[in-house]
Amino acid sequence: MTTEEAIELRFAVLGPVRLWRGGQEIATGSPQQQAVVGALLLARGRAVSITELIRVVWGEEPPATALGTVRTYISRMRRLLEGTSARIDAVAGGYALRDEGLRVDAWDVQSALNQVTGSAADPIPVLADALAAWSGPALEGVPGTWAQAQRVRLNDLRVAATEALIRSRLREAGPSAREVDDLTGLVQENPLNEDLRALLMLALHRQGRRAQALEVFHTGRHLLREELGLSPGPALHTAQEQILRDDENVPARPPARQVTYLPVVLADFVGRRQELAELESALTGPGAVAGIVGMGGSGRSSLAVLAAHRLAPGFSGGQVYVDLAGPGGLDGVLEQLLRLLGADLSALPGREARAAELNTLASGERLLLLVENVSSLEQLQLLRQALPSAALLFTSLRQVHGMADVTWVRLQPLSPSESLELFAAVAGPERVAQETQACRELAALSGGYALAVRVFAQRVRDLPRWNVSAITQNMREEMAHPFSSGHADCDLLAAPVERTYSVLDPEAARIIRMLGLLPDQEYSAARIADLLRIPVHQVFFAAAACIDVSLLRECATEHHYRLSDPVVRTVMMRLAHATDGAREVARVQADHASDRLCAPA
Missing domain, CATH: 1.10.1900 (c-terminal domain of poly(a) binding protein)
Structure with a gap:
């Protein structure tokens, strides 16, 4: 065994972010550095872009030094990993933590849940050990909206593991006093979670505390009525009936539990009143679908989250946020939804089987599903197949064609x-x-x-x-320069525009680059065709593709276009210099300056 293999490396995120090398604890740095550590750990081998890491640490308001600071944090982490089998690899536009020989407490809890659903072995020791890992709020001390969203997600994991443990205990000798205390604490943290409350009732009843169990029911009924205007659901009524009948058997299959997992709303969100009204009007009933279209950085995610929070009171089955750009893509989203609803994943080996199980678990539930980064009709169709009665709100770079009855909201520039x-x-x-x-x-x-x-x-x-x-004046000069200065602000602004540009076909990409070389004004399709020496019908098709991804805007005059904003113009200009070369850039600019092309179109 080599020295690298001999050193055990262990991280904790279920509480403060901590690191042990060979059993010795080592400091993990400032809260901001811990945020970077947490993001790479929870990505579990997936590449995390620089832009995403900056957002993790500073949200939507990074300082000018953000890029250099993140690189410093990565360098410090690499030093912490020296001499172990774990490493941080630089990948295109970001970093990935390779997890050979690495242990993380959150991974252990997830593995314990998987073992419970996939093994005939006694699940209790596995779950009890996993839950003992919690030492406080997840990512304790790490600031920001990303960390708060992860706390919500990891708390859902804790709830799922606790539910599995208590259900296993109820099938045997019953939960211990400490486990009932832990469950009581979870109910206090999640007072409107009916399934947790029902489990606490059954656990108390198993301990002979029948009156307290029924008091938990009455407290829950009062809270539901006062907070949501609802009556207790099937889980609470079933538990009450079992207690009143003095029946200690736990239901073989619990009802689908209410889940609520939405990121927090930006404190400084402004505008978008018309778009919000359209979304609230569209998503009023089961099966409704609405999509928000816009380029990265336009605020589509912020709008979607705010709309979901405003719509939440109408969806008693719960509200769930998932991201198709996350680990596993569509399969990862299906797995996440099934886990939230308490499904046995081991019995669901394929995508179609998992979609069918979701359909069964969520049948009749008023559920709102917020899905980020939809990119294909297949994704939407499978989600509708899996959750036909759920209202679906999603974000996308461009409209997804082929699906009827979708309300589309395209984000325009802020006024x-x-x-x-x-x-x-x-x-x-x-x-x-x-x-x-x-x-x-x-x-x-x-x-x-x-x-x-x-x-x-x-x-x-x-x-x-x-x-x-x-x-x-400084910003104008930076934006007019044909080559990036490497300033963090420039990289941050360019990243979403470049990602959007990368989906274009070569002809559309060339046209949008060349428009970046011209003054900020509108141009007719005929003038663009003349300038680039291509047939005008090619301009129509290319312009439509650029409009579809919000890089180009149609003007009031028919077949006239202009770039979406000055940042897009800067990025396209720099791409033209880098891609087409000085000779072609000079030719386009000279042709545009000539009297022939300057005549009105």
């Missing part, structure tokens, strides 16, 4: 007033009040692209000694 409102929320209202006109000009430079508004406002906030006019 000038909305841009300034968001700018003030990030930079601070006092700064905007001091230099209102200069801030308005800098916000306008974003073209209403939400991510750009945030980045520009953060630069103002982080440079308190600069006047805003100087910052605006």
Whole structure:
């Protein structure tokens, strides 16, 4: 055995983020560095992009130094892993933690659940050991909305493991006093979770505490009525009937449990009133489907989360957030949904079987499903097959064709007033009040692209000694340069535009690049065709593809187009210089400047 193989490496995230090498605990750094550690661990081998890591640490308001700081955290982590079999690999646009020889407490809990559903062996020791790993709130001390969302998800894992353990105990000698205390604490943390409350009733009854068990029922009924205006569901009524009949047998199959897992709403969300109204109107009943379309950084995820929270009271079966860009893609989403609903995954080997089981578990439930990053008709069709009665709200880069009865909401740029409102929320209202006109000009430079508004406002906030006019001039000069300066702000702004551009076919990509070389104005299809020396029908098809992914906008005049915003123009200009070369760039710019092409189209 080599030295690398001999060193045991163990991480904990179910409580404070901690690390042990060979049994010796080692500090994991600042809360921000712990956020990076947690993101790589919970990705479990999946590559995490730089943009995603920046968002994990700072949310939608990263400082100008974010890129360099994340790289510093990665370098420090690599030093912590030296001499072990684990490593952090640099992959395209991000990093991946390779987990050879690595143990993580959250992985152990998930493995314990898998063993319970997939093995005939006694599940109790496995579950009891896994639950003993919890030492406090998951990712304790790690700030930010990402960490809070992970706490919600990991708490669902804790609830599922506790449910499995208590159900196993009830089939045998009954839960211990400590396990009942732990379950009581979980019910207090999740007072509207009817399945947990029903389990506590049965556990108390098994201990001979019949009156207390019925009191738990009455407390739950009161909370449901006062908080949600609902009556107790099947789980609570079944437990009450068993206790009243003095029947201690646990149901062989529990009813589907209510689940609530939504990310938090951005505190500084602004605008989108019309879009919110359209979504709330569309998603009023079972089987309704609505999609939010927009380029990365346009605010589509923030809008979807806010809409889901506002719609939540109408969906008593629960509200669930999943991301098709996460580990496992569509199969990973099906697995996550089944686990949340308490399914036995070992008996469901294929995608179709898992979709059918979801259909059974969620039948009749008023469930709202929020799905991020839908990219194909197949994904939507399978989700509708699995959850036909659920309302489905999803986000996508572009419209998915082939599915009827979808309400589409395409995100347009923020209005000038909305841009300034968001700018003030990030930079601070006092700064905007001091230099209102200069801030308005800098916000306008974003073209209403939400991510750009945030980045520009953060630069103002982080440079308190600069006047805003100087910052605006600095940004204009940066954006006019044909090559990236490597500044963190530039990389952050360019990343979602470049990802969007990468889905275009070569002809559409060439046309959108060339438009980045021209002044900010609208151009007719005929002028674009003349400039690029291609048939005009090719321009129509290419323009439609670019509009579909929100890089290009149609103007009021028919067959006239312009780039979506100044950030898109900057990225396209730089891609043209990098892809087409100086000679082609010079030719296009010279042809455009000639009298022949400058004549009105």
